[in-house]
Amino acid sequence: MIAHAVFFYLFSFIAIVSAIMVTAARNTVHSVFFLILDFISISCLFIMIGAEFLGMIMLIVYVGAVAVLFLFVVMMLNVAQQKNQWFGSSKSSSHIPVGLLVSLIIFFELIIVIGGWKYKPDLLDxxxxxxxxxxxxxxxxxxxxxxxxxxxxxxxxxxxxxxxxxxxxxxxRQREGLKRQSYISQISREKKDGVQVVEVPNNKGVKIDV
Amino acid sequence: MDSIYILINETYKILFLLIPVLVTVAMIVWLDRRVWAFVQKRRGPNVVGPFGLLQSVADALKYIFKEIIIPASSNKVIFVIAPIITMTLALVSWAVIPFSENLVLADINVGILYLFAVSSLGVYGIIMGGWASNSKYPFLGAIRSAAQMVSYEVSIGVIIINVLLCVGSLNLNDIVLAQQNMWFVVPLFPMFVIFFISALAETNRPPFDLPEAEAELVAGYQTEYSGMMYAMFWLGEYANILLMCAMGSILFLGGWLPPVDSEIFAFIPSPFWLIFKILFLFILFALIKAIVPRYRYDQLMKLGWKIFLPFSLIWVILTAGYLLYFNMLPGQI
CATH class of the missing domain: 1.10.10 (Arc Repressor Mutant, subunit A)
Structure with a gap:
């Protein structure tokens, strides 16, 4: 049981620290990597409470697919080099009220959910x-x-x-002038479509209709 | 005192699994090069030791004594972590591979999902290495590789669903035991072929080795790596290949089961059957490397998304319909 508790606190600690680091990291790509770490520790917690299916699906869907797309977008848009200015800069404070509002709403929703669980024990039954x-x-x-x-x-x-x-x-969007390969047209191509044998009269040349 | 005993016991078991895997990975590199050379009528590595068997040891020694160069403009932490992640993920998935009915390190209920999840995490080693190198060839290689691995994972997932429909359990030992009468390679042969090709793409083997296409991208994501860090990428890659072979033999070739349930075959212990099957699939991998030319990138994507995915989806419907019609669906509770 002690080992269980140790692992629980280890994973929760990693989850919380990496969640904080997602917002605090200066580099956007680092943020995504911390998000991935967060996902992984959350799925470890899922496995610890016996929900192994949920934990594995979490790994496959979020870490294996969604986070890769996040990384793609962040790397391709080249926001990696932009410095994150949420901390240590005065002009960014306009974001703070909106963020506070959203987090307050989420906080109250969580309280309602957990409260419902606490005061209606037969919810589980x-x-x-x-x-x-x-x-x-x-x-x-x-x-x-x-x-x-x-x-x-x-x-x-x-x-x-x-x-x-x-x-x-x-x-x-359909791009103009894009050359696409069509296997069917390549395979069904025959000699008579591609090669034409012509008698060329001397000194006159020949006109081939293309 | 009891927990210390458990700890020592588990560590012993893990080492007993990991050290053979690592040695096999080293030997498999030699086998790969030998088969490759055999097809092309060359000798291959035949100088170090008998038949060149110690070639991998010599290579490993060379990598250990080489200097590790970390580029000045790289992102140092991620640059160092990337090969470690590749290597760790490649080794960690061996925990659930059953070598016989009882000989498995962790007999978990969702074994096949675990394998799938860990192999889908493998993309991070590559993408981190490519990005942290801060250089254009590794970056392009990493992007290519990530797109390729994510695409082919989808079709591998659908193929796994096919097998699971026939088994009714996610446990790897149950999957093996469900094949006692007939290996799944017989009824699901097209799925086996698609799984094999997808495994080639998933492990970045030729003909799908675009992430490290040396003519275009120098060495892809591992361009900036040297010494032991390069060796770790390389070992992780081969451990992944072996793992895909193990997955293929468990899903389709009956895992540790002998081909026919008879006295003669029962003489050979079951772990050896799994090893034979893994080796068989690996030799196929090596042969493919020698005979098939590299795919173009758009062809690769077309094959994954427009051919393999619809085909395996249709096969899921066929399998489910067949099992339902003949009332053969497993695991009715």
């Missing part, structure tokens, strides 16, 4: 949450997700699909 010793939590998650919540699950999938198509439509 509702019929869909069955924590069984015999089935793995991947199985129990699937059992709930694909039976009771199938419509919500499908709906969230549709929303993601719409968002994806929207993003593609917004950024797609």
């Amino acid at each position: 509702s019929k869909t949450i069955i924590i069984s010793e015999t089935t793995t939590n991947t199985h129990s998650l699937g059992n709930v997700l694909y039976t009771d919540y199938i419509h919500l699950f499908q709906l969230s999938g549709m929303i993601l699909l719409v968002a994806m198509i929207g993003a593609i439509v917004l950024t797609f």
Whole structure:
């Protein structure tokens, strides 16, 4: 049990410190790396409470895919060289009220959620949450997700699909004069399409229609 | 006192796994070069030791004694961390590989997801190394490599779903045991081919070695690295290749199971079967390196997104439909 507590505090400490460093780091790329560290320690915490499926999905989706895209954007936009001026500069203080407002709202939302949990203990006993010793939590998650919540699950999938198509439509542009390779036209090309044998009369030349 | 005993016991087990893996990685480099040379009718490394077996040891000694050069304009911390991350991630995933029914370091419920997650983290070693070098060739190599690895991970994920539909569990030992009657390579043969090609792309092997295409990018993300740090990238890369071979043999070739369940094959202990299968897949990797020319970058992306992804998605629907129709879906609770 002591080892459990040690690891819990270790991961939480890393998570909190790296969350602070995301905003405090001077270099934007460093911020993204701290964000990745944060994700990893959060997924370790997930695994520690026995939610191994969530922890792994967190690693695969957020660290393996989303954070790579963050890194891409940050590196490609070349904001890496711009110094982060949130700290130590007086003219940036205009951001602070907005930030405070957002964080206050999140804080109150958290209080409401945790308060609801604290004062309504039977929230955990509702019929869909069955924590069984015999089935793995991947199985129990699937059992709930694909039976009771199938419509919500499908709906969230549709929303993601719409968002994806929207993003593609917004950024797609047909460029002019782009040469594309078409395997079918290359394979179906035959000798008679490409080569033409012509009798060339002496001193007159020949006109080939192209 | 009890916990110290557990600690020593676990450390012993980890070392017993990691040291053979590291030695194998060194030997596999020699095998790779030998196969490569064999195809091209050359001799390959044959001078150091019998059949050149000690070539990798000589190389390792050379790397250890070389000077480590850290470029002045590089981002030093990340520059040093990058090869360490590559190496660590390549070794850490061996924890869940089952060598026999009981011979596995960590028999976790979500073993295949763990493998997938760790292999998707592997991109960070490359991208960090490329960015921290602060030079254009490593940066371009890193960007190329990250895009390539993320693309091919998608199709590997869908292929894993195919196998999981037939197994009904995420545990690697369950996946192996589900193949007792028939290896998944038989019913899912197209998926095995796609997995193999995606594994080539995921580990940046030829014909998909664009991140280090020497004609265009010098050596890609590892241009600025030297000495032991370069060797760590290199070891991590080969450990990843071995890991992909292990993953392929567990998912499709029956892991530690012998080909036929009979007395003669039971004579050979099961870890050896897994090792044979890994070696078989690795020799295929090495042969491909020698015979296939390098892909162009747009062809690579087209292959990943426009051919492999739709095809494996369609195959998921086919597999699911087949299993549902014949009432063969596993793990009904």
